[in-house]
Amino acid sequence: MSRTSANSWMHGAKIYRNGEVVGFKKPLERLAVREVSSRYLSQEERLLIADLHLAGHTQLAIARQLGRSPSTICRELQRNSSAGEGHRLEYQPYRAQRLAVARRTRVHPRRLETNAFLGDLVAEKLQRRWSPAQISDWLHATFPDRPEMWLYHESIYQAIYEPNSRWQRPTPLAPFRATPPRTGRTARRAQVRIHRRRPRFEQPMLSIHERGFDPLDRSQPGNWEGDLIIGRGVTSAIGTLVERQTRTLHLVHLAGQDSDTLHRAIIDRMADLPPTLLRSITWDQGTEMARHLSIAADLGINVYFCDSHSPWQRGSNENTNGLLRDYFPKGVDLRRFSPEHLRAVENEINHRPRAVLGGRCPADLFRLLLTSETSPNCDVG
Incomplete structure (x- = not known):
């Protein structure tokens, strides 16, 4: 788990809403929360x-x-x-x-620690940027008759990710990488079994697979993709909405990152669009979209959610967010940008010719759809 989650479990955490403390989550009882195998007496x-x-x-x-x-x-x-x-x-x-x-809870010494020769071999291979799986296979092949020299790759990973591990250090030819594994992580990322995963929100969510059209199909206007770009210290954000057919961008000024603020801001920004140009919104599973049912009801649309860790399912939005980093760099407090400044950036990007649109501008195509009485399904990309 992340260090933040561990601190919250050990010491408890304050619950904030709209920037104010509204409650406190008690620390977990250490011995009570550990899942114990049924082979032990309860x-x-x-x-x-x-x-x-x-x-x-x-x-x-x-x-x-x-x-x-x-x-x-x-x-x-x-x-x-x-x-x-x-x-x-x-x-x-x-x-x-x-x-x-x-x-x-007794801590057993690792074989890497009790067998100095084995520990030196593993350290040497890690410094050559071998993966734990490669080291494990090499040990089995090199010492076929010496089981005491065998290691499962998981044992090597555990030794690397142990705090203050001597195997967790940069390698000579790649000093910019914090640890030998290619991920560069200094701590393990949490993995949750599929059958134990909990839905992001208590309310029922519509999956992107229920959207009714292929992700590559852009023949119908009015389907938007949304996300947040985050500022310094994860304390500020700007909402981004991109229309899939014309790649038109709408920026949403946010006073905070909570779901209530996003709900009001999206309603104010999108409510004036005709129904033919506002059919659905596809978002990632961020907690800022916890009020998705209210947004869907107020706008009269469906809100769909991408799969976890699948940003390519909102390709237009992800690409546009990359363009926006020219105007809102990472590490900048986004609260300093006024709504007027956001509109100016939005206007400049929407009037930039796009190769994917055949050299036309998103603003021109979107204007044609707005002025058309029937909003025909014209293929623009």
């Missing part, structure tokens, strides 16, 4: 063992009731029982749970 099972043992049930009977091996119950009672009144051994389930959690 606290509920230990409580049941204590009740049945106190009631005089045999270890075999307890094992049958819990669906466990009798040897598991025997070891549990021997390991976690202490002398009580009359020197009789008493099983303490809560103490047993604490001890079990402590045993699971």
